[in-house]
Amino acid sequence: MNVRKEKDGRLVIPGEPLSVIEEFMPGPGTYVDEKRGQVKAEYVGRLHIDLKERRIAVKPVAPLRIPQVGRIVVGQVVSMDDKYAMIRFPSGKFTGFFTGVLNISMVSRRFVKSMFDVCRVGDIVRAQIVSLANGFCHLSIIGRHLGVIYANCTQCGKPLELKGGSLYCPRCMRVERRKVALGYGKFRGEFIEDSHTRKGR
Ligand SMILES: [Zn+2]
Secondary structure (H helix, E strand, C coil), X not given: CCHHHCCCCCEECCCCEEEECCCCEECCCEEEECCCCEEEECCCEEEEEECCCXXXXXXXXXXXXXXXXXXXXXXXXXXXXXXXXXXXXXXXXXXXXXEEEEEXXXXXXXXXXXXXXXXXXCCEEEEEEEECHXXXXXXXXXXXXXXXXXXXXXXXXXXXXXXXXXXXXXXXXXXXXXXXXXXXXXXXXXXXXXXXXXXXX
């Protein structure tokens, strides 16, 4: 890694070493890896080398939309267990995805025993960012407008329909449990950009 051979404007990826700390100061879009003594790229962008200031920076290729506390996001449940669900939501056109964690205590003001009564992997969920503590994005679905807005049958994969407050599979003729949000079924997948999330599974 010889920064003098580095090309200004080159595309870099998150975590990529850009320079040693003795050589360049970390500028915007970079961070210092103390262990290795390197300046690394924080996100996808173009390398910017300021030889006069001895500073190296990364300019984002698209405006970064870092999640903010209070923001409502729409994402997909990518993994879960009894007490937690991980929800992935898009964070901008080219900047990728964020994953937030939903704790069972942030599902309802009342006691909820299992996350499997709340959502399932593949469900599309509307949630609110409540904290960014400890480097994690913490989500809440407390409130009538928050919760599952699209779900497929866990048996046959057909979209579940809302009937009399329950989610019903017209093919299997069974009811599934979810914490349904107001406006369930109106989601058409417009703002989920990834093909994995489009399948809804
Ligand atoms: Zn079914």
